[in-house]
Structures are given as structure tokens and as C-alpha cells.
Amino acid sequence: MNRDPGVPRYASIAVPIPLRRELTYRVPDDWSDPPAAGERVRVPLGSRQIVATVVEPQVPAPQGDVRVKPIAERLAGAPMLPAELLELTRFVSDYYLCSWGEAIESALPPQPGPGRPRRRLVRTGADRQPVPARAARQLALLERLDLAGGSLPWEQLDDAGRRAARALVLRGVTAIEDLGDEPGEPAGPGQPAEPGPQPTAAQQAVLEQLVPAVDNRSFETFLLYGATGSGKTEVYLRAVERTLNQGRSVIYLVPEIGLTPLLLNTISKRFPGQAVVMHSARSPRERLAAWQRVRCGAARLVVGTRSAVFAPVDDLGLVVVDEEQDTSYKQDETPRYNGRDLAVVRAQTAGAIVLMGSATPALETFRHARAGRYRLLRLGGRVASRPLAEVVRVDMRRTYQASGEVRVLSPELIEELRACLERGDQALVLRNRRGWAVALLCPTCGERVQCPRCSLTLTWHRSASRLRCHACGFETRKPEECSRCGAADLKLIGEGSERVEEQLERVLPGARIARMDRDTVRRKGAHEALLRRFEAGEIDVLVGTQMIAKGHDFHRVTVVGVLSADQSLGLPDFRAGERTFQLLTQVAGRAGRGDRAGRVIVQAFDPDHPVVRLAAEQDYETFYDREIRYRATLRYPPVAALVNLIVRDTDDLRCRQWARTLGDALRRQEHGRLILAGPGPAPVERIKNKWRQQILVRTAGRRRLVRAVDGALAEIEGEVPRRAIHVDVDPLSVL
Numbered sequence: 001m002n003r004d005p006g007v008p009r010y011a012s013i014a015v016p017i018p019l020r021r022e023l024t025y026r027v028p029d030d031w032s033d034p035p036a037a038g039e040r041v042r043v044p045l046g047s048r049q050i051v052a053t054v055v056e057p058q059v060p061a062p063q064g065d066v067r068v069k070p071i072a073e074r075l076a077g078a079p080m081l082p083a084e085l086l087e088l089t090r091f092v093s094d095y096y097l098c099s100w101g102e103a104i105e106s107a108l109p110p111q112p113g114p115g116r117p118r119r120r121l122v123r124t125g126a127d128r129q130p131v132p133a134r135a136a137r138q139l140a141l142l143e144r145l146d147l148a149g150g151s152l153p154w155e156q157l158d159d160a161g162r163r164a165a166r167a168l169v170l171r172g173v174t175a176i177e178d179l180g181d182e183p184g185e186p187a188g189p190g191q192p193a194e195p196g197p198q199p200t201a202a203q204q205a206v207l208e209q210l211v212p213a214v215d216n217r218s219f220e221t222f223l224l225y226g227a228t229g230s231g232k233t234e235v236y237l238r239a240v241e242r243t244l245n246q247g248r249s250v251i252y253l254v255p256e257i258g259l260t261p262l263l264l265n266t267i268s269k270r271f272p273g274q275a276v277v278m279h280s281a282r283s284p285r286e287r288l289a290a291w292q293r294v295r296c297g298a299a300r301l302v303v304g305t306r307s308a309v310f311a312p313v314d315d316l317g318l319v320v321v322d323e324e325q326d327t328s329y330k331q332d333e334t335p336r337y338n339g340r341d342l343a344v345v346r347a348q349t350a351g352a353i354v355l356m357g358s359a360t361p362a363l364e365t366f367r368h369a370r371a372g373r374y375r376l377l378r379l380g381g382r383v384a385s386r387p388l389a390e391v392v393r394v395d396m397r398r399t400y401q402a403s404g405e406v407r408v409l410s411p412e413l414i415e416e417l418r419a420c421l422e423r424g425d426q427a428l429v430l431r432n433r434r435g436w437a438v439a440l441l442c443p444t445c446g447e448r449v450q451c452p453r454c455s456l457t458l459t460w461h462r463s464a465s466r467l468r469c470h471a472c473g474f475e476t477r478k479p480e481e482c483s484r485c486g487a488a489d490l491k492l493i494g495e496g497s498e499r500v501e502e503q504l505e506r507v508l509p510g511a512r513i514a515r516m517d518r519d520t521v522r523r524k525g526a527h528e529a530l531l532r533r534f535e536a537g538e539i540d541v542l543v544g545t546q547m548i549a550k551g552h553d554f555h556r557v558t559v560v561g562v563l564s565a566d567q568s569l570g571l572p573d574f575r576a577g578e579r580t581f582q583l584l585t586q587v588a589g590r591a592g593r594g595d596r597a598g599r600v601i602v603q604a605f606d607p608d609h610p611v612v613r614l615a616a617e618q619d620y621e622t623f624y625d626r627e628i629r630y631r632a633t634l635r636y637p638p639v640a641a642l643v644n645l646i647v648r649d650t651d652d653l654r655c656r657q658w659a660r661t662l663g664d665a666l667r668r669q670e671h672g673r674l675i676l677a678g679p680g681p682a683p684v685e686r687i688k689n690k691w692r693q694q695i696l697v698r699t700a701g702r703r704r705l706v707r708a709v710d711g712a713l714a715e716i717e718g719e720v721p722r723r724a725i726h727v728d729v730d731p732l733s734v735l
Contacts, residue, residue: 008026008027008029008061009026009027009034009058010024010025010026010027010058010059010060010061010062010068011024011025011027011034011035011054011056011057011058011059011071012024012054012055012056012059013025013041013043013052013053013054013055013071013101014052014053014054014055014099014100014101014104015043015045015050015052015099015101016050016051016052016099016101016102016104016105017045017050017099017101017102018098018099018102018334018722018723019099019101019722020093020097020098020099020710020713020714020722021099022055022056022100022101023043023045024059024062024068025043025068025069025070025071026068026069026070026071027070027071028070028071031074032163033163034057034058035054035057035071035074036054036057036080036166036167036170037054037055037056037057037083037086038053038054038055038080038081038082038083038085038086038170039053039054039074039075039078039080039166040052040053040054040074040075040078040079040080040108041053041054041071041072041073041074041075042071042072042073042075043069043071043072044069044072049072051075051078051111052101053081053101053104053108055086055090055100074166075111076154076162076166077154077176078111079108079109079288079291079292079295079312080166080169080170081104081107081108081312082170082295082312084346084349084350085107085310085312086104087349088107088310088342088345088346088349089103089104089106089107089310090103091342091345092106092107092335092337092342093335094706095706095729096335096336096337096727096729097706097709097710097713097727097729098334098335098336098727102334102335103335103337106307106310106331106335106337107307107310108291108310109284109287109288109290109291110284110287110288111284111288120151120152120153120154120176121141121145121151121152121153121154121157121165121174121175121176122151122174122175122176122296123142123145123146123151123173123174131168131171131173135164135167137160137161137163137164138164138167138168140164141157141161141164141165141168142168142173142174145174154176169295169296172295172296172297172314173296174296175292175293175295175296175298176292192272193269193270193271193272194269194270196234196237196238196241196270197234199234199235199238200231202226202230202231202379202380202381203231203234203235203238203379206224206235206377206378206379207235207238207239209375209377210222210235210239210353210355210377211239211242213353213375214239214242214243214246214317214318214353215242215246217246217248217317217351218351219347219348219350219351219352219353219354220353220354220375221344221347221353221354221356221368221373221374221375222353222354222355222356222374222375222376222377223324223356223357223358223361223365223366223368223369223374223375223376223377224236224355224356224357224358224377224379225357225358225359225361225366225369225376225377225378225379226357226359226378226379226380227359227379227380227381227388227589227618228359228388228585228586228588228589228590228593228618229386229388229553229589229592229593230359230379230380230381231379232322232357232359232379233263233266233322233553235355235357235379236252236320236322236355236357237266237267237270239318239320239353239355240252240271240301240318240320241270241271243317243318243353244271244274244300244301246317247315248300248315248316248317248318248352249300249301249302249313249314249315249316249317250300250301250302250313250316250317250318250319250320251302251304251308251309251311251313251316251318251319251320251343251346252267252301252302252303252304252308252319252320252322253304253305253306253308253309253319253320253321253322253329253339253340253343254303254304254305254322254323255305255322255323255326255328255329255550256305256328256527256547256550257277257279257281257303257304257305261527261528261531261532262531262535262552262553263303264277264303267301267303271301274299274300274301275299275301275302275303276290276293276294276299276301276302276303277290277302277303277304278290278291278294278302278303278304278305278307278308278311279304279305279307279308280305280307291311291312294311294312294313295312297314300313305328305339306328306329306330306331306337306338306339306340307339308339309339309342309343309346315350316346316347316350316352317350317352317353318352318353318354318355319343319346319347319352319353319354319355320355320356320357321339321340321343321354321355321356321357322357323357323358323550324340324356324357324358324361324362324365325358325360325361325362325365325582326550327579327732327733330731330732334726334727336727336728336729336731338730338732340356340362340365341730343356356374359585359586359589359618359620360581360582360585360586360620361620362578363578363624363627363628363631363637363638364637364638366624367628367638386592386593386594386597387592387597388588388589388592388598388618389560389588389589389591389592389597389598389599389600390597390598390599390600391588391599391600391602391616391617391618392412392599392600392601392602393602393604393607393608393612393613393616394410394412394413394601394602394603394604394607395604395605395607396410396603396604396605396607397605399411408495408499408500408503408563409500409503409504409507409561409563410601410603412601413429413561413601413603414507416559416561416599416601417429417504417507417508417541417559417561418508419559420558420559421508421511421540421541423558423596425556425557425558425559425596426534426537426539426540426541426542426554426556426557426558427540427541427542427557427558427559427560427561428541428542428543428544428548428554428557428559428560428561428587428590428591429500429504429541429542429543429544429560429561429562429563430543430544430545430546430548430549430560430561430562430563430583430587431495431496431497431500431543431544431545431563431564432545432546432564432567432568432583433459433494433495433496433497433545433564433567434459434470434496434497434498434517434518434519434545435459435460435461435468435470435496435497435498435499435519436459436460436461436462436463436492436495436496436498436499436502437459437460437462437492437493437494437495437496437499438457438459438493438494438495438496439457439458439459439460439492439493439494440457440458440460440467440478440479440490440491440492440493441490441491441492441493442482442484442485442487442489442490442491443487443489443490443491444482444485444487444489445482445484445485445487447482447483447484447485449467449479449483449490451469451471451472451474452474453469453472453474453686453687453688453689454469454471454472454474454684454686454687454688455684455685455686455687456469456470456471456684456687458474458476459496460478460492460496461498461519462498462499462502463498463519465477465478466478471684471687471688472687472688478490495563495564497515497517497543497544497545498515498517498519500543500563501513501515501543504541504543508540508541511540511541512538512539512540512541513539513540513541513542513543514530514533514534514539514541514542514543515542515543515544516530516531516542516543516544516545516547516548517544517545517547518545520544521547527547530542531552534554535554537556546583546587548587548590549583549586549587549590550586552590553593554590554593554594555593555594555595556594557590557591557592557593557594557598558591558592558594558596558597558598558599559591559598559599559600559601560587560588560590560591560598560599560600560601561600561601561603562584562587562588562600562601562602562603563603564603564604565580565584565602565603565604565607565612566580566604566605566606566607566609566611566612568580568583569606569609569611569612571735572683572734572735573683573733573734573735574631574634574636574734575732575733575734577611577627577630578627580611580612580615581611581614581615581620581623581627584602584611584612584615584616585615585618585620587600588600588602588615588616588618589618600616602615602616610623610626611623614626635675635698636698637730640675640698640699640700641698641699641700641701641702641705641706641730642696642697642698642705642730642731643696643697643698643705643706643709643727643728643729643730643731644694644695644696644727644728644731644734645662645694645695645696645697645709645725645726645727645728646682646692646693646694646725646726646728647659647662647679647692647693647694647695647720647724647725647726648687648690648691648692648693648724648725648726649690649691649724650689650690650691651691652691655690655691655692655693655724656679656691656693658693658719658720658724658725659678659679659693659694659695660679661716661719661720662679662695662712662713662716662720662725663676663678663679663695665711665712665713665715665716666695666697666708666709666712668712668715669708669709669711669712670699670704670708673699673704674697674698674699674705674708675697675698675699676695676696676697676698677695677696677698678693678694678695678696679693679694679695680693680694681693681694682694682735683734683735684735694734696734697709702730706729709727709729713725713727
């Protein structure tokens with residue numbers, strides 16, 4: 001490249017800090033070629049140096065007398081963001097109101113830390129993008145790679161060779177791998193593929209609508225709506241097979257990798273050597289190796305959680321979003337994107353199909369299907385004509401009146417569990433709160449022992465003999481007396497999953513009982529190990545939180561118990577009814593998936609509440625019609641667009657002032673067409689020693705709403721620190 005060595009060059013860099021603009025840096029004079037868009041570099045920022053991303057390799061010189069700092073270093077071997085993903089991260093930045101650098105960080109695998117293994121350059125074996133004749137160094141390096149058997153140690157390359165190698169990585173011709181990596185998936189073809197089961201008549205009818213769209217190779221979004229156990233997974237796998245046979249790539253999104261070992265096992269048999277797993281629980285080295293395998297075309301099927309929507313696949317043909325209603329698809333830290341919604345954006349750009357599936361679709365998704373924006377595919381009935389489980393609602397008020405005490409387990413549930421074990425079957429018991437007791441209460445003055453850092457009650461964990469805060473992790477010993485009145489007769493109230501496990505051991509002597517919640521599956525692989533034990537019949541009763549309700553296909557489970565089914569309905573969140581309905585329906589769907597009929601015992605203090613009743617009847621569409629009327633009346637999503645703004649600070653008065661400043665700026669936007677609730681204390685007013693003020697902003701148009709919030713944030717940029725404001729566009733919770 002010919003250039004005037006005396007003319008300085010500049011590049012625009014996206015820096016991963018809460019700054020809604022990119023920064024300009026000078027390209028060092030000794031760089032013979034400019035950095036590439038998507039390339040990772042190290043740049044000075046204040047008194048430190050950070051890793052950032054080049055988004056515009058050549059930009060004009062800044063105006064005025066401005067001192068522009070030079071880029072400090074090019075990061076050899078760092079993953080580079082392809083152009084398609086660079087655009088997707090730009091969308092994330094614009095829509096979810098974060099910096100472009102923050103959006104890019106969520107799309108890239110983390111760099112391995114100190115002590116990382118040696119690297120090597122690997123020839124992938126297929127030129128995804130042709131190397132032009134003028135790129136002499138790249139062609140020479142390819143020839144050298146071929147002579148060396150397809151790989152070269154990175155340390156043997158000089159600076160020119162490494163620049164050529166980076167260019168080849170961008171073309172998808174080579175990959176830079178860590179020696180000694182164990183990515184977890186076979187790189188070669190492996191064993192012959194196992195054929196799947198013959199589709200049922202209902203599955204075949206759905207596939208007849210879906211396959212022509214896959215073959216058409218154009219963008220369309222489908223919602224596969226069917227009861228639990230109706231065979232949605234087989235439809236997904238058939239669509240995956242069709243897409244892979246066309247030579248295109250697939251992204252298969254699941255809510256939580258750790259809870260789907262059976263699915264991963266099936267995929268490895270149906271598509272040996274073609275799949276790679278991408279999720280945040282893997283080590284940085286494993287994540288980087290998986291990313292590079294996908295980038296160089298060695299794997300065309302990516303299975304992963306929400307971040308897998310950024311997988312650098314080439315020629316994307318299909319995105320599957322399993323259990324699309326699951327809140328795990330929504331990231332709870334900046335950038336607060338929804339993987340399900342980004343799947344639609346990415347597929348539209350790539351001309352791919354989106355196939356979402358659920359027995360209890362999110363209201364937003366079902367509304368799109370009803371309006372014709374998504375094509376609705378109905379999968380009626382269960383596989384092999386198995387009936388849905390019978391659901392019995394137990395009124396715990398009557399249980400209390402009969403016994404004179406608040407019981408954890410009703411007589412009806414105990415009887416069903418005993419009969420289940422006598423038959424040699426298995427059971428699930430759901431209590432969606434962990435710990436032994438929900439709170440420690442002084443019956444004399446009513447004081448509850450609270451976290452000193454948060455506005456939350458501490459939970460008693462008997463196995464650890466500690467009171468714990470589930471928000472900040474604070475823990476302490478159980479006090480001997482009340483801190484307010486000095487009374488010594490403190491009482492533990494409310495049952496968590498730990499106490500339920502203890503109660504089950506008492507009423508079911510000899511039964512093999514295990515618990516699945518965040519306390520028991522902290523270690524890597526613990527989810528999978530526990531589920532395999534249950535699948536193998538080594539556990540009779542599995543008690544746990546919502547982890548046990550999602551997507552499992554246990555054919556020996558004939559009884560499901562649901563405790564405190566109506567408790568979450570009292571939460572101050574407009575989605576409380578939707579989440580309760582989804583959880584009850586999903587867990588009820590775990591029963592009776594084998595040859596024997598299932599039975600579900602739902603315990604509630606208000607068993608006739610419409611949400612509980614409709615979930616017991618598994619009548620989603622009636623629930624949807626009822627809930628959408630409620631949302632329309634209050635103008636909440638999906639009828640209106642919503643942004644949740646949380647202002648946080650360690651000083652309560654300063655937090656309130658900042659929230660008022662933000663609220664005033666919002667009222668000046670869109671000429672009063674915004675609906676504002678707040679500012680006021682958030683439902684949980686203090687977390688991790690920070691006070692929290694909340695503003696809910698609504699309007700009919702989503703683009704208008706995002707533009708207005710962005711304008712307000714820009715207006716107060718010098719008055720309120722951007723780091724103090726958490727912005728959640730399309731929130732799934734307002735707690």
C-alpha cells in the first residue's frame with residue numbers, strides 16, 4: 001500500500017466503557033498497513049490501557065488543537081469480529097442504549113489470562129474467501145502452511161507473517177488455536193450419524209409448512225406452538241438437518257446449557273462432528289477455541305445460550321430458539337439485550353429462518369403470531385397420543401383449618417408421592433425458593449432480620465448454618481435475640497427448597513431424594529451429573545427450584561408436586577401472572593411423558609385464582625386473551641413499549657436528585673407523549689449498599705421511546721454520571 005509517510009492516520013475505536021460515542025486514536029507511523037475493522041487493539045484511556053475494537057480503520061483527523069493518543073498495540077491472535085457481527089453489535093448499541101464497545105464485548109469470547117498456552121496457526125482446508133493475487137504475503141504464508149502439514153507455531157512467524165495470518169483469519173482461510181485446548185467437541189466427522197425417529201403425523205404436517213421456507217433461503221420467523229411433550233424438539237432437529245444438508249449454518253439457542261444434557265447427547269449422535277457448544281460457563285480457553293472453530297468453518301452447528309446469537313457462522317440458514325419465553329434469554333447486565341429478539345434481527349440480515357418454540361409463548365411472541373408478523377405452526381397433542389397429566393388443585397387454607405398448622409406438604413401430595421414410589425416411578429417437587437426458611441421473624445415486634453447492604457430479608461440456610469442475602473451474598477450467623485426489641489423467641493417462617501427436601505425425607509423414609517437449586521449445583525458439571533443420576537433411576541424424588549421445570553424429558557416421572565403455586569402472583573410486577581402461568585404449565589408438563597399417565601398436585605392458598613386455574617387446565621390461549629386485555633388497559637407491553645431506568649448511588653439524597661434530573665429531561669422529550677411513572681423508590685430500594693430510584697417510561701412506538709430516552713441521557717450527560725443509570729429496554733422484570 002502506497003502512502004505518504006508524513007501524513008498521520010487515524011482510526012475510530014469502540015471502547016468498552018459507558019460512553020455513547022467512539023474515540024479517535026492515531027495509527028502508529030511504523031504500521032505498514034492500517035488496522036482492519038473488527039480488529040482488537042490495546043489503547044490508552046486515562047491512566048490505563050484497555051482492550052478495544054477498531055470500527056472505522058480510517059477516519060479524518062480531529063478538528064481543532066486536539067492531542068490524539070496513538071494505538072498502543074495490535075493483539076496478535078485475538079478474535080476479530082466479522083462485518084456482519086460488527087453491524088449486529090451496532091444495532092445492540094443503538095437499540096439497547098449502551099456503548100458500541102460494550103456491545104462488542106458481549107459478542108466476543110474472553111481472552112485467556114496470564115499463563116495461556118502457546119498458539120499455532122492452522123490451515124482450515126477450505127478457502128472461504130479467495131485470496132487475491134496481489135496479497136503476496138498471504139499466499140506465501142498459505143504455501144508455507146501447506147508444506148508444514150497445515151499448521152505452524154505462532155512464535156515462528158515474524159511481524160509481517162503475523163499480519164498476513166490475521167488477514168487470512170478474517171477471510172476464514174486460517175484459524176489461530178491454543179495448543180492443548182480441549183474444546184469439548186470432536187473436530188473430525190466422528191461416528192456415523194444416527195437417524196432420528198419417524199415424524200408423527202402432527203410433526204409431518206408442521207414440517208410440510210416449514211421445509212419450503214427453509215429451502216427458499218429467505219428470512220421468515222415461525223412460532224412452533226405445542227403442548228409440553230408434543231415433540232417440538234424433533235421438528236427443530238429436522239429443520240437443522242435440512243439446513244445443514246444445504247451447506248448452510250445453524251444457531252440453536254437454549255435457555256441453559258447445563259440443564260439440557262439429553263439434547264446435547266442427541267445432537268452429537270444426529271450430527272457427529274458438526275456441532276460446537278458456546279456458553280459462558282466454559283473456560284476462556286474453551287470459549288475462544290469454540291469461537292475459532294466456528295469462525296474458520298470447522299463447525300456449522302452452534303448450540304448455546306443467549307450469547308451464541310453472536311456466533312461467527314458463515315452463511316446462516318436457521319436460528320432455533322427453544323423455550324423462547326424463558327427469561328434466561330434476557331441479559332441482566334449491560335448490554336441488556338434479549339437473545340430471542342436479536343435472533344430475529346440477525347436472521348433478517350442473513351436471509352435465514354427463525355424457528356421459535358414454546359408451550360407457553362411470551363405474550364410479545366404470540367401477539368406477533370396472531371398479527372401475522374410471525375407464521376404460527378400448531379403442534380397439537382402429545383407424542384404417541386399420550387394424555388396431558390391430570391392436575392389437582394389443593395386449597396392449603398382447608399389443610400390449615402383441618403390441621404391447625406401451616407404445612408409444607410399437603411396430605412394429598414404425600415399420598416400421591418407414596419403411591420408413585422410403590423409403583424417404582426419417579427417424582428418432581430417444585431418449590432421456587434431456595435434455602436431452609438424464607439425469613440427470621442420476631443413475633444413480638446414483627447421485625448425481620450434484613451441484609452445490612454440491601455432492602456431484603458435474609459434467608460436461613462440450615463446446611464451452612466448461615467443467614468444469607470440472595471442479592472449481594474452477605475451472610476451471618478443467626479442472632480440470639482431481636483435487634484429491635486431484644487426478644488429471644490425468633491421464628492423461622494416460610495419454606496425453601498432445603499426445608500422441603502428435609503420434609504420429604506421425613507414422610508418418605510427410604511426414598512432416594514435429591515435437591516437441585518443454585519446451592520447444590522454450583523460446581524461445573526453438577527447440573528448434568530444430577531440430571532444423569534435422575535435419568536438413570538438413581539433418584540426417586542427430585543426437589544428443586546425452577547431448574548427442574550425446564551425442558552426435561554423424563555419418561556418415568558408420573559407425579560409432580562407444586563408448592564406455594566400462587567406466591568409469585570403478589571409480586572409488584574406486571575409480568576407476575578405471565579411468569580406464574582408459564583412456570584406452572586411447564587412443570588406440570590414434566591409428568592406423564594412415558595407410558596404411564598401423570599398426575600400433578602398444585603398447592604395454593606388461592607387455588608381458584610384465574611392464573612392458577614388456567615395453568616392447571618393448560619389453557620394458554622384463554623390466559624393470553626385475559627392477560628392481553630389487562631396489559632392494554634394499563635398500557636404495558638406488548639401493547640406499549642417500555643424502558644426501565646434505575647438510578648443508583650451510595651448516597652440516598654444524591655440518588656434522588658439525579659433521578660429528578662433524569663425525570664425532568666424525559667418530560668421535555670417527545671412533547672409530552674411519554675408516560676412516566678416515577679421517579680420513586682425501586683421495589684427493592686437498596687442493593688449492595690446502593691440506593692435505587694426507578695423511572696418507568698412507556699409509549700406506543702418503540703423507536704420513538706428509545707430515541708426519547710437516548711435524548712434525555714445525552715441532555716444530562718454532564719450532570720448525572722452515565723455509570724449511575726441502568727437502562728433496560730424491553731425489560732422482563734421491573735423489580
